[in-house]
Structures are given as C-alpha cells and as structure tokens.
Amino acid sequence: MFFLSRRTVSRHRSLYAGSFVALAVGVFLLGLAATATAATIAYDAPPGSTIAVHLPGGDGVDPHTVQISPTGEDASGLQVVLSMVGTICGFITIFVIASTFAFAVASRRREIGLLRLVGATPRQIRRMILGEALVVALAASFTGALLAQLATPLLLAKASYSELAPVKLEPASPWVPLAIAMGIGLIVAMLGARSAARRAGKIGAVDALREAALEPPRIGPVRVVFGGLVLAGSIVLLALIQPGTGEGVIPLAMFTPMLLVIALTLLAPLVVPAVGRLLAVPLVAWTNVSGRLAKSNVVAAPRRTASLAAPILAISAIAGSMVLTLSFAADASVATIRETLFAPVVVTDTGAAENLGERVLGTSGVSAVDGAIPLTVIRTSSDSADLEDAEGIDPAVAPRARRLEVLSGDLGALSAGNTVAISKELAGYEGYRVGSEIPVTFLDGRAARLKVVAIVRTAAEVNASMLVSQDLARAHAPKAQPVRWFVLPEPGVDHHTLLDALNNIPGARAVPAATWEAEQGQGVRDGNKLGLLLLLGPAALYSAIAIVNTLLMGSLQRGREFVTSRLLGATPAQIRRMVLWESTLVGAVALTLGTVITVTVGALIRNAMTDGLNQVPVTVPWITLLGIAVICLVLAAGSALAPTAFILRHSHPSAAAE
Incomplete structure (x- = not known):
C-alpha cells in the first residue's frame, strides 16, 4: 500500500507540490524558532557578570541558587518573542496544512470513487491516503529542517547584540529542536490527512461519481459540535x-x-x-x-x-x-x-553634566525637582527570581510632579528602612497587599525583605513598578544618578524663560512636558x-x-x-x-x-x-x-x-x- 501511495504522489505531483511547499515552509519556520530558542537557552553569561541569588524553596521545591544577569543582558526577551512566533507559525502551519490536505483529497473524490467501484475497501482507501500524507510529510519535514539548520546562524547573527538579545548568541545542538519541528510537521500532515481520509472512505462506489460534481448539502454533526x-x-x-x-x-x-x-x-x-x-x-x-x-x-x-x-x-x-x-x-x-505627568518641564541628561540635579534645582524660578534614582532589584520567591525596575523617590516631591494615586496604604510611610510602594499590576499578579513582605536581592549582593506600605495606580511609562525611598536607593546603588528630572516652576514663572535658563546648563536638555x-x-x-x-x-x-x-x-x-x-x-x-x-x-x-x-x-x-x-x-x-x-x-x-x-x-x- 505504501508503494501505491508513493506512485500516487508521483502521479499527482502538481496537486501535492503545494502541500509539500506549505509543509516545508511551516517546518522551516518552526525549526528556525526552535533552534534559535535552543541557542538562547544554552547561552551562558560570562564569568563575573551574574549575581548568585538564593531561592528558599518550598511547596515541594528544594532550596537552590540561580545566577541572574543584573543588567538584563540575556536572551529572555528573544525567548519570549520566539515562543510567540513559534505559536503563531505553529497555528498557521496546522491550519493551512490540514486545509490543503483536505482539499487535495477532496479534489480526487472521483478517482477514489472509481477505486471503490473496482473493489477497494474503505480501510484500504484510508491507508492509501495516509501513506500519501506520510510520503509528502517526510520529504517536506526533512527539507524544512535542513533549511532551518542552514538559516539558524544567519538569524542568530542578526539577533545578537539587538534590543531583544544584547549578547552574542551561538548555535546550539540542533538535533532536539529540529526533531521537534519535524515531529510537528509529520503529526500535522497525518492529522490533516486523517480527517480527509475518513471522509473519503465513506464515499460509496455509486455516490462517488455524483459527489464529485456537487458537495453534500450538509456537514456532519461532529464538525458542528x-x-x-x-x-x-x-x-x-x-x-x-x-x-x-x-x-x-x-x-x-x-x-x-x-x-x-x-x-x-x-x-x-x-x-x-x-x-x-x-x-x-x-x-x-x-x-x-x-x-x-x-x-x-x-x-x-x-x-x-x-x-x-x-x-x-x-x-x-x-x-x-x-x-x-x-x-x-x-x-x-x-x-x-x-495624565500621569504634572510637571510642565522635563530635563534629561545628555551625558556631559555633573551634579545636574543640584544645578537644575538651583536654577532661578525652579520650585522643586523630582529626580528619581533608578534601581534594579531581583524579586525572589520560593522557586523563581525576576528583575524588577525600581526607583528611589522623595515622597514629599514626587506626588506633586507626577500622578501617584494611592489605592491603599500610605505613600508617606516610605522611609530609609526596608519599605516599598508597588504598582497595582504587580500587586495583582503576585497577590501582594499592604503589609506584605517582598524578598529581594539588590545588585550589591545584599538581600532584604521590603514591606509594602502602599499600592499605587499603574503608570509604567512614568513610574516604576516598585518605589523606595531615595536613601534606600543610594544605600544600595551609591553611584546611580537620575536620568530625567520633572521640574516644578515657581508660581508666575514663564515656562519659556525657564526652559532657556535650564538649557544653558551644560549637558542638560530641557523640553516642555508635551514634547517629552x-x-x-x-x-x-x-x-x-x-x-x-x-x-x-x-x-x-x-x-x-x-x-x-x-x-x-x-x-x-x-x-x-x-x-x-x-x-x-x-x-x-x-x-x-x-x-x-x-x-x-x-x-x-x-x-x-x-x-x-x-x-x-x-x-x-x-x-x-x-x-x-x-x-x-x-x-x-x-x-x-x-x-x-x-x-x-x-x-x-x-x-x-x-x-x-x-x-x-x-x-x-x-x-x-x-
């Protein structure tokens, strides 16, 4: 029967060429995503560029230590994108291949009916069609996997040192990811042909000639369900x-x-x-x-x-x-x-300024300056460690310069101690409440438990997901400096005049809030x-x-x-x-x-x-x-x-x- 399937595919080359191309391209895209993902998983950060973070374990997880890149220089962003690409390509592959195989088999309804007329049983018809699918799938899957292996170095070279993967990626062992891609191709082809084969096997010797010209007016109850x-x-x-x-x-x-x-x-x-x-x-x-x-x-x-x-x-x-x-x-x-930014003027550092925050605050006409100290912390749980953006703020100034709507708790309770205000989104995802303690590890290697004193409305573009006091931020990141300052002018001060004065500060770039x-x-x-x-x-x-x-x-x-x-x-x-x-x-x-x-x-x-x-x-x-x-x-x-x-x-x- 497999011999007959091979001969049938050879005879209907024009019909199955499309299925071959579609499946080969699908396996190629899946294989490319799989091999690139394997390269990101196999990536090892250079010695000394990571921090050891201890995870206490619990709920069946043993205590262990993981290595985290404090700068985020890993391939996690590329992994997320590739997983989504693989999902979309996998869906398109399953969807299209099943459709094309069904169409290819349906177009041969008259031929299948004639086979039934000369004595072929429904089981033989199903086996023949599944054999044809296997012939096409083997050739297409192997071709797609081979092309994926050849294209992987080009993809990794393009992705290296990009925004998604700011590291050098090298190809990993291709056998497992390509085997997975080929397996998916084979399974998709067989599933697509199986449904069509089952329908073809139900065609009667006499009804086949009539149904070759006109489709049945109704669809089966299984499909409807x-x-x-x-x-x-x-x-x-x-x-x-x-x-x-x-x-x-x-x-x-x-x-x-x-x-x-x-x-x-x-x-x-x-x-x-x-x-x-x-x-x-x-x-x-x-x-x-x-x-x-x-x-x-x-x-x-x-x-x-x-x-x-x-x-x-x-x-x-x-x-x-x-x-x-x-x-x-x-x-x-x-x-x-x-809606979040209240300050009318924003000052950014062009990289050539010294003590810019103090000079901005000392400019005539400036009432207050909200300059948050950027801080990266490693939030830990029993079995995971995640990098979180944090910033050190002045609780007396920040709410005047930007919207920090407190949903629960008291923002004024931020102190030099281990306290933190978190975004509504982080609280919702992790189940934190006011009074909860969040285990963290700072980039200086010291661990702490930060007590949640407030939950504020999410505004990721302006506010970090975790807010601590400036004193706590300086204690763990003494060299960190703000990258932008929200400036509050004194009453009656002309904004254009203030902008001119701020732009005269070496290394400062002052723009209206609307421009920023x-x-x-x-x-x-x-x-x-x-x-x-x-x-x-x-x-x-x-x-x-x-x-x-x-x-x-x-x-x-x-x-x-x-x-x-x-x-x-x-x-x-x-x-x-x-x-x-x-x-x-x-x-x-x-x-x-x-x-x-x-x-x-x-x-x-x-x-x-x-x-x-x-x-x-x-x-x-x-x-x-x-x-x-x-x-x-x-x-x-x-x-x-x-x-x-x-x-x-x-x-x-x-x-x-x-």
Whole structure:
C-alpha cells in the first residue's frame, strides 16, 4: 500500500507540490524558532557578570541558587518573542496544512470513487491516503529542517547584540529542536490527512461519481459540535478581555482570533454561503453572467470555498487583531503619560553634566525637582527570581510632579528602612497587599525583605513598578544618578524663560512636558513596529505562500470544467472573468470574516486598555490594514488567473469528450 501511495504522489505531483511547499515552509519556520530558542537557552553569561541569588524553596521545591544577569543582558526577551512566533507559525502551519490536505483529497473524490467501484475497501482507501500524507510529510519535514539548520546562524547573527538579545548568541545542538519541528510537521500532515481520509472512505462506489460534481448539502454533526465548542471557547476568551487585564491583553489578542478562525472554518459550510450571497449582490448586478457563475461556484461548494479562504481568513484575522492591539496600546501609553505627568518641564541628561540635579534645582524660578534614582532589584520567591525596575523617590516631591494615586496604604510611610510602594499590576499578579513582605536581592549582593506600605495606580511609562525611598536607593546603588528630572516652576514663572535658563546648563536638555510625552509615545510605537515585524513577518510570508498554493491547487484541478465551458460556448475571456470574480469573492468572504474578528477583538482590547483614561487618541493604522487586504486579494486573484490562462492556452474544447 505504501508503494501505491508513493506512485500516487508521483502521479499527482502538481496537486501535492503545494502541500509539500506549505509543509516545508511551516517546518522551516518552526525549526528556525526552535533552534534559535535552543541557542538562547544554552547561552551562558560570562564569568563575573551574574549575581548568585538564593531561592528558599518550598511547596515541594528544594532550596537552590540561580545566577541572574543584573543588567538584563540575556536572551529572555528573544525567548519570549520566539515562543510567540513559534505559536503563531505553529497555528498557521496546522491550519493551512490540514486545509490543503483536505482539499487535495477532496479534489480526487472521483478517482477514489472509481477505486471503490473496482473493489477497494474503505480501510484500504484510508491507508492509501495516509501513506500519501506520510510520503509528502517526510520529504517536506526533512527539507524544512535542513533549511532551518542552514538559516539558524544567519538569524542568530542578526539577533545578537539587538534590543531583544544584547549578547552574542551561538548555535546550539540542533538535533532536539529540529526533531521537534519535524515531529510537528509529520503529526500535522497525518492529522490533516486523517480527517480527509475518513471522509473519503465513506464515499460509496455509486455516490462517488455524483459527489464529485456537487458537495453534500450538509456537514456532519461532529464538525458542528466541535465548531460550536471552539466558538464557545472563543466567547469565553472575549469575555476575559476586560479592564484590569494588564499585560494579559496581548496574549488574549493573539489567541482569541486563532480560536475564532478555527470556529469559523469548522462552521464554514454554514457561514460561507450566507456571506457569499450577500457580497455577491453588487457583483451579480454589475457583471451579470460571469458574476452570477462566480457566485454559484462559491455558494454551491462551501467546503471548497472554505479551504481556499482559510489562509486569507487566518492571516487577516490574526494580523489585523495584532496591528490594532499594538496601535491601541501605544495610544493608551500616550494618554497614560499625559495624565500621569504634572510637571510642565522635563530635563534629561545628555551625558556631559555633573551634579545636574543640584544645578537644575538651583536654577532661578525652579520650585522643586523630582529626580528619581533608578534601581534594579531581583524579586525572589520560593522557586523563581525576576528583575524588577525600581526607583528611589522623595515622597514629599514626587506626588506633586507626577500622578501617584494611592489605592491603599500610605505613600508617606516610605522611609530609609526596608519599605516599598508597588504598582497595582504587580500587586495583582503576585497577590501582594499592604503589609506584605517582598524578598529581594539588590545588585550589591545584599538581600532584604521590603514591606509594602502602599499600592499605587499603574503608570509604567512614568513610574516604576516598585518605589523606595531615595536613601534606600543610594544605600544600595551609591553611584546611580537620575536620568530625567520633572521640574516644578515657581508660581508666575514663564515656562519659556525657564526652559532657556535650564538649557544653558551644560549637558542638560530641557523640553516642555508635551514634547517629552510625544517622544516617549513615539518610542513605544517604534518598539511595537519591531515586535509586529518579528511576530507577523514569518507568519505573513507563510500565509502568502499558502494563499498562492491553495488557489493554484484549486485552479489546476478545474481543467475539465473549463474545457466543458468552452464546449458550451464560453469564450476564454468569459472564463477568465469568472475566475477573477470567483477568486475575488472568495477573498472578500475571508476578509469580511477576518474584519469581523479584528473589529470585535480590537474594540474589546481598546476598552480594556483605555479604562480610566481621558482623551485617548484613536490611531487606526489604515494603511497597514488596507495593505493586508489588498495583498491578499491580489495574491488570490493572481494565483487563480495564472493557472487558468495556462489551462485555456493548452486545452481544446474537444478534450471534454475524453
């Protein structure tokens, strides 16, 4: 049977070439993320660049010591990004490969029916199809893993000494990560073929010929049940996107569209005809015959349409949701900075100043200066150690220069002793309350337990997650100096005059608060662009290949249909127009569903991020979103028209009688 499977794959090279390319690219991306992650895990910091932190253990964990890089010079940031990239690529791979294999098998329904007619049993049909999937999967997985191994040094060289990995990364042993990537490729291929094989095995010897031209009008109850369950899970995730979610909004913005895409794909035979009919109304009115034929092809074959629309739906929903989420996150950051900062003037150190804080405070017209001392602490628990940003503040001045809304406790209780005020977000994640003690290790190697005296509203762009007294900060970081000062002028002092006086201080750069806020907001947007490129770049490339692959497969299998249409009197131009409108309509259906997902998730994300903020700007990256839609439509139309032109050029109407 395996021999027959190999011969079948060889015979249907054009049909399985797309599946091979899609799976090979998927394994390549997964393998690249896996080998790069292995390199970050294997990274060892240079001797003397880490601090030994003792973890007391508990709850079944033995006491032990871990090494922490105090400057954050490790590859943890790259690990997080790669894990998200792997998740997105893995989802796209599973989704697209299952769809392409199902489409490849469905397009051979007539052939499978003839095999049943000559005596093949359902079990033999299933074994043959699974064997074909195994042949393609082995070749594609090996190719993808080999390409990943060759590309890993290039990726690590590019990632080294970057913002995500400010260290030199070297390739680690590739065997385990590549084996995992190949295993995922094999499993995905077999699962995708298994579902299609089971359906093919149910085709009867007589019904096969009839179903080759028309799909069954109903979908199975198993598909409906699973689609309903996934949709219910999606609704639960949507309900979790609420104010106070904090940093959990980003994972929700990534995983919720994935579940919604799966649900809509499973229920596509119910959803696609309705959306297709609605979108085809203006098309039919404008084009008449070609548009009506395109509508009939899309509506009459919802499973085929769902397979063709799957990659477009996946990338448009996921990419659109992530683009909106990061844009709204930047809007929320700008609004948070504006509402948090009270001081009208901000002074930063250009690197050439001495005793800048004292000179700023001594400038005529300055009433007070809020210059926080930056401090990094290692917060420990029974089994983990995490770097936290802290700062030493003057409790009498800081609340006047910036918003430090106390939700519980007393900020004035900060003293030179081991006391700390923490953000609402940190308190919520770790379960801290006023009176709790937080075990920490300072970068000078000394350990302490900081008592929580206040919990303040989160404002990460202006306030650190942990606030201590300036005396405590100087005791553990005597050489640390503020990097920016929030300046409060005396009553009646002209701000422009004060800015001129402050800018005359060597090494000082004084700007209005609005200018500083805009610079911080732009920095957030620039960082989001980099993250978006890293997260969606590989997935977008793979989805583009999947779109081309799926549409090519669909068009190449319609040679007999096109020739028959020629025999009935249709001209090549009419057939090309029909294919153009059909591919455009398929893309429009997928983009419509993707837009619904994007708008729903985006609206909930914005509501969660902007809760409690006033006058939040609305920045919708229309160019990026429209670019995604246009590229998907162009790829869909081009991938359908190219093989159609080839078939029409090399076929003759007399071939319909063969």
